[in-house]
Amino acid sequence: MSDNTAQTPFTSGFVALVGRANAGKSTLLNAALGQKVAITSPVAQTTRKRLRAVINTDSSQLVIVDTPGLHKPKDALGKELNRSALAELEDVDAVAMLVDATKPVGTGDEWVAGHVKACDAPYKLLVLTKADLSGPEQMASQLEAARALLDWDDELVVSAKTGFNVDSFVELVSRHLPEGPRWFPEDMSCDATTEELVAEFVREKAFLNLREEIPHSVGVVCDSIEYARDHASIEATIIVEREGQKGIVIGHGGRMIKKIGTEARRDIERLLGRRVYLDLSVRVQPAWRRDQNEIRRLGYDAGE
Known part of the structure; x- marks a missing residue:
């Protein structure tokens, strides 16, 4: 007798977190992973290195790529950080653009969204961060402004600090991953030494x-x-x-x-x-x- 049970295909892929400085990218990565690997501070340019965090399940492997905040560079380091962040848009399966719910959507966000729009990633997600610091009216206003930046595939409001919708972020992105192999060993949580x-x-x-x-x-x-x-x-x-x-x-x-x-x-x-x-x-x-x-x-x- 043959076994007709359909096997769930294994999916894997990469999602790049992009956004202006201090949008909450590193905080979201740590919350999604459940441990601290990315550093955070209120100071712009805290993130200087691309960091990939690996989330494994029985049927998928999601690799979250943290990138430096995009900003107007003042020196060679700033230019290199921007180049590093934009390079991550070239070969990922999804892009999550993070927008700070507590700061008005402005020209910086428009500039980042322009790069997201131009990239080939098949899935583009708007993530409004810091929901714990924003009231309902401000949140609604921010969402309306952020929706106008791009024709998003999905949108999600999160608070990485309180854990609100962090699991939903992982599940949402994971649902849009293609079939593929495990790119990293199961016991590996990030690619940093x-x-x-x-x-x-x-x-x-x-x-x-x-x-x-x-x-x-x-x-x-x-x-x-x-x-x-x-x-x-x-x-x-x-x-x-x-x-x-x-x-x-x-x-x-x-x-x-x-x-x-x-x-x-x-x-x-x-x-x-x-x-x-x-x-x-x-x-x-x-x-x-x-x-x-x-x-x-x-x-x-x-x-x-």
Whole structure:
């Protein structure tokens, strides 16, 4: 007797999250994945590297691609971040454009939507974020303005912070994936190395604790990780552009760099599942944001 039970086809694909700076892309990625891999802060250009998070089910694999916020660039780093974000639109199965529910839809959103409209992705989703911070009237007004940007295939209102409609986002995009293979192993949650995640966690804490323009001048590289039976010893370097910035990062009596290290260590310990000894140093690299070689060395370039 033959088995006529129809097998559910396995689907897989990539969805790129795009939008203006601080639209909530990294926060949505973390919420969808159920763990923190992408860093977040109120500072523009927090996301500098493309990050792919992998969500597996028995019948599908959804790869969510976080991209730097699109913005008007002021230096070589800004141009590279825009290039990196726009490059992700070239070969994905879906694009989710995130629009902040708390900020008026403007020319920046129109510019991003123009790139989304021009890309070949077969499924284009409007995601209105930060629903927890917006009232009903503001939400309705924002939706109306965002609908006018493009002829969207779907729209969704979410709050990644409270979890509202995060599962719906994953289900909605997953329904529009083509048949395909598992692109990544089932036990892989993201495509960043441990060293890259460590550097990003340190940079996030620097962004959250430093004032004014200094965060934009900060880069971080993880120099080494040594594993022992019950702990890990990590060395990382915070890179700034001027001697005065170095003093601010270190702080009076070393208080600021200690605070950055203490806060970063908590995230790193959750990541590694063990105690961590974190040794931070600060190095001055003048005008590194204008140096293409330094941008590449720090991994902030768009790649080929």
